Amino acid sequence: MTVLAVSALLVLAACSTDEPTTGASGSPSGSTGSGTGPGTGSGTGEQSKFFVQADYDQQLALLDAAPTGPADKPWEQALNPEMVETAKFKKPGPYKICFSNAGLNNPWRQVGFKTMRAEVDTHRGRISEFVHVDAEGKDQKQIADINDLLGKGCHALIVSPNTTATLTPAVEAACRKGLPVIVFDRGVDTTCPVTFINPIGGYGFGHVAAEFVTQKMKRGGKVLALRILPGVDVLETRWSAAKVAFDKAGVDVVGVEFTDGDPARTKKIVNDYIQRYGTIDGVWMDAGAVAGAAVEAFEDAGKPVPPINGEDQLDFLKLWKEKKLTAIAPTYPTYQWRTPIIAALKILDGERVPNPWKLPQPTITQDNLDEYVDPSMPPLHYAMCGCTDLPGYPKRWK
Amino acid sequence: MSGLLPSPLLALRGIGKSFLGVRVLDGVDLQVRPGEVHAVVGENGAGKSTLMKVVAGVHQPDEGTVEFAGAPRTFRSPREARQAGIGIVYQELTLLPERTVAENVCLGREPLRRGLVDRRAMLSHTAELLASIGEGSIPPDTRVGRLGVAQQQVVEIVKALALDARLLIMDEPTAALADHEVDQLYALVRRLQEQGIGVLYVSHRLKEVFDLSTRITVLKDGRAVATLDTADTSADQLVRHMVGRELSSYYPGRAKPQELGPVRLTVRGAGNRKLRGIDLRLRAGEVLGVGGLQGSGRSALARALFGAAPFSTGEVTVDRAPVRLRSPRAAIRAGIAYVSEDRKGEGIVAEQSVLDNALLAVRAVRAVGPGRAGRGARTARVRELLAAVELRAAGEDQEVRFLSGGNQQKVVLARWLALAPRILLFDEPTRGIDVGAKSAIHDLVRRLARDGAAVLMVSSELPELLGMSDRIIVMRDGRIAGELPAGASEEDVVALAVGTAREAAG
Amino acid sequence: MSGALSLPARRTPPGVFVALVLTLAIGWIVVTVDGGRLFSVPTTVSLLHVAAGLGLVAVGQTLVVIGGSLDLSVAYVVSLSTLVAAETMAGDDGALLPAIGLTLAVSAAIGLVNGLLVTTARINPFIATVGVGLLLKGYLDNGYDGPAGKTAPALVQSLGYQRVGPVPLSFLLLLAVAAAAWFVLARTRFGHHLFAVGGDPEVARLSGVRGSRVLVTAHVLCALCAGLAGVYLASRLGAGAPRVGTEGLYDLESIAAVVLGGTALAGGRGGVVGTVGGVLLLASIDAIFNQLEVDVFFKQVIRGVIIIAAVAVYARRAMRKAS
């Protein structure tokens, strides 16, 4: 197990981001996901204790909201923004900006961080120093890191928290220091940061995917839900939204299984379900990491690939295009890593910024698929990085 | 006068014990009175050590009763025996090299003050004990690992003394002691005696037995054959009781002069940390016996010749060719085989089958001997050898640990024979082997010699040494003290071993 | 050597501290050249906080390792403890002591199970504790979606963030626990017997030591230390965190710290002083690499090398001693 934990830590992101290729708790090879036994309603089981109706409604509303800001720069757009005053933070440049990062341990965060660095490079004149500290997915280390950064005379502090509740005290401590704090990706249980930046969120993601699968699939078909890990809040929200959608449509969800983000395990699970039910008519995923593996499982079993959702990772998009899948790819865009830098500079200029800063969360569909498939990019690159206009593209991301 | 003596401190009645079917103790009666030094003598394998372990609670008797201080007791563990006041000095050291002398001495009964280990008491107590046997030079707070074997032996004794025992068992306590240390031990034992402590004293050294004991019990083949008052017993009588048979009838005939072949092994001026100035020649067809007390270097000699604890100086030749015996492997390649005295630890792989054990060496050094032959042929040959040594087992797939000592030894022998060695080194070839199997082993050893092998046999068992050897060298303090021709007497050997012929005769 | 020194502590090779000093010295130079400050108050505080969490676990681990055993379930015990503590407190200072009591009781129980599996059931410690770890993992995965409960504010302010100069209270706690462990090893029969059992069970038996009892106790103490670490983390995080133990790699890193400290994995040799040194060494490496913003994966490699190298050095020494 020991060993597992390490690999999990290095390999995965789960607890540190919405991006779930993760297994921070690691689990022994041969362990698998959970079919909620037969007979529990539509098979989706109990609703997650994390489900919050209000957030759910708000996020679904945001899905249809029209963003303000430059249309070609979603990372600068905001959904129904409420602006906050930042005059008190106004300082002359150049600035030292510090970033406490939950971790770099999965492709999503890797792509995101490269994007952030590129963004920093575009402001070379104004940002004299950019300090980055990696918490390796450890809460207690990130708390220490933040405390540590406070002694470095940063002009602004950016935090991408490892977990919500547990980082709150540290962030509050930072706020008390009087420097502007910007939180993005996962939030914290305090309003003290100047702004909290993140896309619409998990409910939106889960809902869009579930709706698609439900509509495209044949009536009364069987759906298999594949999740990465139990117990990761963001993944829970994605699933709980999907659950609501499936229950409403009375879809027969024959299994909810955990893959640990391991393609081999995913194929085994799908394989077992195909054998157990003869055919599976729809696949819902709380993350794209193992979508490719799921598709392969159907091919290997000689079955048609049913409607399926993935994410904006290129391996899936390529697969989708060449196999002509019935698919959709809701995203949790990595371009959100640009926004904190932009926000920090605005704040230090005393410009008003939205808080919360809700970024649009585009979905890749059959219609706009071609815009995002770039065969030259590596398989685990995230198409929604909004990085094509940044210095060093594409080399930097390869 | 025995009538006037107080009631026994320890009384053993009809003690019997078997291991894996081998009867080791058989209806042993024995009494120790307070203030008595009761010697227990007998050949190796006579059951002395087992008897001591029964008293110390390490083994539980299959039958018979143990009475201690007038009350029948059954000691289910060493702990219970210790608490009852029985201390034991084991033959093999039971010390923790990583811990200090004091910590070892007090292990299991650390002195407490207000519930905590009282270090000062521990150190001073140990210091006193050490001083009391004239070993004050050993600092109580050094790691035992840093001490020499002799000093460790002293610590072992002190450890047993530490728990003000009413009965103290000493199993070959002087094994590793230098002469002056032995004298101090004597003094110590006498002091204990005065304090009314009973001592069970196991030893090969007749001298010690006569110097120290009030009474002597002779064990033979697991039975107590006699209990004698030391005062009115002579060494010869004792030896007769111990051996109690015509030697010749028990051992195969010796090599006749014409059977002796060319010189196979020569050692010149060789030595290492335990040995000095070793010179010897070993001829094909002869059995060279090596006598001496434990720690005298007899085992060290065998191990040096086998490269397990190599010579650091001197030359060795095998069949006139100089060889460097740096490792067992090198020795084996030179045609040397070694049967260790520690069968369990160095002889067998307990959980592997008879066949695997017998094949071990051939497999390891395929390049030499008939090992070169195809696997089939090789296995066939080993099967023959197992038959030749008259192995008694359920089958060649039986795990060796289920065999009796004698049969385990036969397997080890077969392992070496498979390499057709030219020189065989035996260290206590019959230790812990019951009488029946013993003579079988003896016959084998002799047969090997007849077939042209040169045999060097270390034995602490005088009858065996005298009965088997064509020539005997006796070791003392890492040197060859002297050489005896066939037909020498036990007294001759003991004299050389102890270095004081007169006394040795008792 | 006076008697007072003739104790486990004395046997702790100073090697790890030499390494520690060197690391800090070199680190300090490099960091300074890099334009940073290694010994700034916040950095030191962070370093000591990281050390405190790992240290508590490692001290406990030292005990079982000395006894010749191993505990790979500590990471889960830590996670569980944070939850038990935080959920029982539920943000109420009044519930502070009962909560801590309950937490320690729970971890002690787990330690007991480990101990019995290793001794009574004679299961290899590796398998036994990993198995128990799996049981706990299942419970945690099943029961928790993320942080839960709320640590009593009093605890957060005190153990979590209070400090004396640059030294956090938690680090003082570690020192206290380490001292206690040192004391137990040096001054109690249990301690002496633990070394005996780890060094040579048979000798221990012949000397009248009750091996199983000693080993079970060691496992209980180890789990207690893990529980304490959980309480500290709960105070640091302000809530219970079901993954904090495994994310912190407390099982792996505690063993690493123990062997770095010169305690023999085979048992019978070592001590907590060395372990604390090992913990500080690991924490310092963390801090330095943090300052230099070195890639964590590179750090991982370095750690692997350091651990192997350290043990190799100790092995050499042991050999020289032997010969």
Next chain:
Amino acid sequence: MRIARPPQLLKVRSGGLTPIIVILAVLLVLLTARQPDFLSPPSLMSFLGRSAPVVLLAAGQYFVIVSGELDLSVGSLVTAQVVIAARLIDGDPSAGWPVVVLLLAFGIAVGLVNGLVTTLLRVPSFITTLGMFLILVGAVYLWSDGAPKGSLSEEFRRLGRSAFEDVPALGRIPYALVVLLAVAAAALVLTRSDFGRTLVAVGGNPRTAELSGVRVWRAKTMAFVLSGLAATLAAVLIGGYSGVSFQAGAGLEFGAITAAVLGGVALGGGRGSVVGAMLGALTLETLFTLMNFYGVSGALEPTVQGAIILLAVAAASFRVPSR
């Protein structure tokens, strides 16, 4: 009457296959009860095929464990190999075989290092391979800065993914299964060979082995090399089966060791059979499928697994007479 041998004790002790066969049988019964066609040729074939990698690793682990050591680095080695393969091949069909050769070389190298450090530097294999684990994981991430690069060619993946189609009676036979059978046969031959038997002796009593002319260090190093080779083959199959991912090897070392122990291979060496180890792995895989078919809550699975392992091992250890 001189030979005492309680008959079936002996059976369980040596060979030790009885318990694992019983467990496997029970699981299979439960499985077919829920999924009657599980044992039908097609599904059985694919099951065996996909289980191949873990079974291979268990076989490799057997050699290390029986020699008295432990290899915790295989999981990370698998990951490393898959990632390396992907980056080197990068979709180029022709690169397949050369890369496989290169991987084998790398696997051997890692085994050599593990073995030599353990035997010559006297570092306990637990530490050696743990360090190697950290180094490999760290290095491979470093090398591909955090996300696997390139991709595996269909040609490379065929071995792990494709099968001999329409074989009479059996339907399709995965190449992986063929590889498995080949390796299993080889392993069996090896365990019966001089090397194999000598290795058991080394694990059972190194001293005796040494004094019988065995080069203990060589034998153990060979064992690590075999483990490295097994890991490499497993990597090729896993990469083929499910493509490149940092998850490829996660936790496999644990699975392999557990499998071996379940199969009656004693940690500490000298006892067990390679068949047992492989059956153990098959048992774990069956358990996995069983839980899928019975829809055991994913979160609870570790608990179930942990309990089963503890029970099985405890049961086995109770039937073995203590030393």
